[in-house]
Amino acid sequence: xxxxxxxxxxxxxxxxxxxxxxxxxxxxxxxxxxxxxxxxxxxxxxxxxxxxxxxxxxxxxxxxxxxxxxxxxxxxxxxxxxxxxxxxxxxxxxxxxxxxxxxx
Amino acid sequence: xxxxxxxxxxxxxxxxxxxxxxxxxxxxxxxxxxxxxxxxxxxxxxxxxxxxxxxxxxxxxxxxxxxxxxxxxxxxxxxxxxxxxxxxxxxxxxxxxxxxxxxxxxxxxxxxxxxxxxxxxxxxxxxxxxxxxxxxxxxxxxxxxxxxxxxxxxxxxxxxxxxxxxxxxxxxxxxxxxxxxxxxxxxxxxxxxxxxxxxxxxxxxxxxxxxxxxxxxxxxxxxxxxxxxxxxxxxxxxxxxxxxxxxxxxxxxxxxxxxxxxxxxxxxxxxxxxxxxxxxxxxxxxxxxxxxxxxxxxxxxxxxxxxxxxxxxxxxxxxxxxxxxxxxxxxxxxxxxxxxxxxxxxxxxxxxxxxxxxxxxxxxxxxxxxxxxxxxxxxxxxxxxxxxxxxxxxxxxxxxxxxxxxxxxxxxxxxxxxxxxxxxxxxxxxxxxxxxxxxxxxxxxxxxxxxxxxxxxxxxxxxxxxxxxxxxxxxxxxxxxxxxxxxxxxxxxxxxxxxxxxxxxxxxxxxxxxxxxxxxxxxxxxxxxxxxxxxxxxxxxxxxxxxxxxxxxxxxxxxxxxxxxxxxxxxxxxxxxxxxxxxxxxxxxxxxx
Numbered sequence: 001x002x003x004x005x006x007x008x009x010x011x012x013x014x015x016x017x018x019x020x021x022x023x024x025x026x027x028x029x030x031x032x033x034x035x036x037x038x039x040x041x042x043x044x045x046x047x048x049x050x051x052x053x054x055x056x057x058x059x060x061x062x063x064x065x066x067x068x069x070x071x072x073x074x075x076x077x078x079x080x081x082x083x084x085x086x087x088x089x090x091x092x093x094x095x096x097x098x099x100x101x102x103x104x
Numbered sequence: 105x106x107x108x109x110x111x112x113x114x115x116x117x118x119x120x121x122x123x124x125x126x127x128x129x130x131x132x133x134x135x136x137x138x139x140x141x142x143x144x145x146x147x148x149x150x151x152x153x154x155x156x157x158x159x160x161x162x163x164x165x166x167x168x169x170x171x172x173x174x175x176x177x178x179x180x181x182x183x184x185x186x187x188x189x190x191x192x193x194x195x196x197x198x199x200x201x202x203x204x205x206x207x208x209x210x211x212x213x214x215x216x217x218x219x220x221x222x223x224x225x226x227x228x229x230x231x232x233x234x235x236x237x238x239x240x241x242x243x244x245x246x247x248x249x250x251x252x253x254x255x256x257x258x259x260x261x262x263x264x265x266x267x268x269x270x271x272x273x274x275x276x277x278x279x280x281x282x283x284x285x286x287x288x289x290x291x292x293x294x295x296x297x298x299x300x301x302x303x304x305x306x307x308x309x310x311x312x313x314x315x316x317x318x319x320x321x322x323x324x325x326x327x328x329x330x331x332x333x334x335x336x337x338x339x340x341x342x343x344x345x346x347x348x349x350x351x352x353x354x355x356x357x358x359x360x361x362x363x364x365x366x367x368x369x370x371x372x373x374x375x376x377x378x379x380x381x382x383x384x385x386x387x388x389x390x391x392x393x394x395x396x397x398x399x400x401x402x403x404x405x406x407x408x409x410x411x412x413x414x415x416x417x418x419x420x421x422x423x424x425x426x427x428x429x430x431x432x433x434x435x436x437x438x439x440x441x442x443x444x445x446x447x448x449x450x451x452x453x454x455x456x457x458x459x460x461x462x463x464x465x466x467x468x469x470x471x472x473x474x475x476x477x478x479x480x481x482x483x484x485x486x487x488x489x490x491x492x493x494x495x496x497x498x499x500x501x502x503x504x505x506x507x508x509x510x511x512x513x514x515x516x517x518x519x520x521x522x523x524x525x526x527x528x529x530x531x532x533x534x535x536x537x538x539x540x541x542x543x544x545x546x547x548x549x550x551x552x553x554x555x556x557x558x559x560x561x562x563x564x565x566x567x568x569x570x571x572x573x574x575x576x577x578x579x580x581x582x583x584x585x586x587x588x589x590x591x592x593x594x595x596x597x598x599x600x601x602x603x604x605x606x607x608x609x610x611x612x613x614x615x616x617x618x619x620x621x622x623x624x625x626x627x628x629x630x631x632x633x634x635x636x637x638x639x640x641x642x643x644x645x646x647x648x649x650x651x652x653x654x655x656x657x658x659x660x661x662x663x664x665x666x667x668x669x670x671x672x673x674x675x676x677x678x679x680x681x682x683x684x685x686x687x688x689x690x691x692x693x694x695x696x697x
Contacts, residue, residue: 013682015419016460019654021687025413029654030637033678073677095426095659095676099634 006104007041008062010034011054023048032101033069036062063103073098116141149356149367149405154387155192156399159184162392163204165217166336166378167250170385170402172212174230175378177220178204179396185235187212188387193400197234201226205246205263205376210254216272218259219245227272229254239276243268247334249291251299251317258296260317261289265307269317271296281321285313290337290346293317298341300325300359303349305333310350314364316341318600323532323574326363330355336379338386342623342666345383345403350375352393358383358405361621362665363433370401412626412641412688414653417671418461422453423681424674427523427615430661431477431484434671434685435459437663438481438506441472441489442674450491456481457663457671457683469504469511474565476526477661478533478549482508485530485549488521488538498522499540503549505530517554519545525569527576527598534573534598539565539582546603548573558602562591568618568627568662574600575622577642580630582614595647597622607646611638617672618642619664626650626667626686629657635678639686641667650688655679 039045164178171190183202186193206220213232225241248262260269267282293299297319312331335349344359354373377391386403428442437457452471475489484506499522523539531551544560566582576598593612616630623644635656664670673683
């Protein structure tokens with residue numbers, strides 16, 4: 001993975017058929033917040049992006065889109081408080097605070 | 105000119121050996137070793153003509169494999185014995201006692217023939233060249249089931265309407281726990297400790313019921329699709345095949361450890377044939393159509409794809425986060441409850457999946473998250489969980505039953521369970537552990553009442569759970585408090601009476617979910633420091649990392665009959681309204697030009 005080259009795109013996960021078994025068996029795919037998708041940059045993954053009407057992005061653009069959504073989720077999480085609730089109880093209620101994700 | 109590359113986006117590859125990879129389905133390659141063009145295509149299993157027996161007969165016994173088979177007795181009755189090499193049958197040493205409706209187990213060179221009509225308890229051992237009398241069975245059996253080998257065998261049920269079951273150690277028979285229903289039946293199993301009794305005949309006619317043996321007791325499991333008797337059964341407790349039967353049934357059904365699926369029919373419907381082999385490769389020799397025949401058919405359902413892979417499934421109509429509940433299979437699943445997002449109210453929404461899209465159906469009586477799910481999309485039980493008016497972290501003991509149309513509240517559990525493990529069916533369920541409060545309490549449901557049984561060794565909830573009431577897995581545990589949690593890599597196995605610690609997950613985590621049976625399961629996703637894409641496969645003794653899910657999930661749910669076909673659904677961000685389908689070992693076959 002470390003030496004792989006990736007392509008970056010934004011596209012909506014439309015559900016059935018968006019990623020096929022053939023796709024995920026042929027190249028590495030990972031989704032991130034903001035409908036950002038990263039795939040190993042091979043011919044088949046470029047076809048996958050085209051098939052799903054994806055919009056290609058640079059790595060920096062993709063990271064910025066994902067970060068913006070993460071920032072919103074983190075702010076929402078930070079602002080959602082209940083009087084007398086401990087931090088542990090808040091985690092149980094809401095789940096852990098959304099974390100920053102680094103796109104490969 | 106149009107080229108292969110232009111059509112498929114790939115060139116024709118030159119490979120030294122055939123690929124063992126589902127990605128090659130429908131693709132063409134050139135095998136440089138055999139100098140053949142090849143492709144992989146999906147197959148549904150098929151019967152083809154094999155070598156004919158020398159002596160036409162029905163009600164014979166069979167054992168061995170498709171390429172090293174043994175057929176004995178049957179007919180008028182006969183003492184004839186024949187061996188099969190995959191193409192032709194050869195007459196070999198006769199049985200000492202001519203009989204019909206007998207069964208056997210073992211190989212072409214080490215077998216035992218036992219029972220038969222009329223009401224005999226006789227048993228004989230085959231050493232590859234001759235038969236020798238051995239210890240008689242404790243009870244006479246005919247049209248019975250057999251499993252195991254000539255030195256560790258098992259015989260059960262059959263005529264004259266007996267529930268008796270007995271094991272064989274190579275010389276003597278020992279009675280063990282009885283079947284639930286006395287009947288003529290077909291049985292199979294690789295060992296004397298794990299077998300299946302399928303279908304059969306009781307005094308009022310053919311039945312579809314099936315029982316599973318775990319070396320201690322018989323448990324009712326999923327019915328066959330076509331009730332029948334005088335049929336043949338081959339394979340193992342987790343992967344079996346039945347075919348033929350009275351009246352001249354051609355239907356073939358495969359058993360995946362949970363349910364039966366109809367596959368390609370025999371070319372000629374027949375009853376009382378001699379069958380042997382596995383669920384992938386078997387033979388069906390002789391039998392009656394209705395008169396005795398010599399014809400033999402060979403079953404091929406061989407698999408060549410090994411690796412599993414994820415694909416996106418249908419998106420749900422409503423987001424289901426924070427531990428919704430999923431049950432069923434990849435093509436017939438239910439999804440219920442959870443939240444619509446972090447901090448949102450609990451919901452009572454329920455959706456049904458048909459393998460391509462989700463449809464909203466009747467709501468739960470009470471909105472809840474973290475409930476346990478048991479059964480199928482048409483006969484389910486949802487246990488406990490959390491619901492208003494209390495905090496959604498407070499667990500409840502109430503239970504709802506689903507009949508395919510509506511939800512009905514039924515008998516409460518003895519203890520409260522939320523974010524707990526769940527396994528089994530609507531009438532034979534298991535619940536274990538709970539997150540709030542943190543206990544290891546385990547209960548069984550028999551369709552009418554709950555019974556407390558042995559606790560988990562490690563208390564807590566958030567376990568990935570799958571299996572049956574008598575054979576289940578609890579993977580990972582959250583004993584309480586804020587993360588990082590301890591025990592989240594621990595795994596325990598339930599054998600129907602107690603929990604035993606088994607191999608840990610490779611990656612400790614919480615909030616993942618799983619599907620499968622106790623010997624073939626899958627766990628995916630979960631929370632580590634963020635939502636995870638990790639997927640691990642359980643083979644009954646150890647965990648192996650397999651292909652990641654392209655969509656990271658945490659606090660999601662899952663559905664699936666075995667570890668080879670399942671769904672991962674919902675959960676917390678990033679995709680609470682999505683699902684992915686896990687598929688492994690699809691039945692495909694390499695075809696040479």
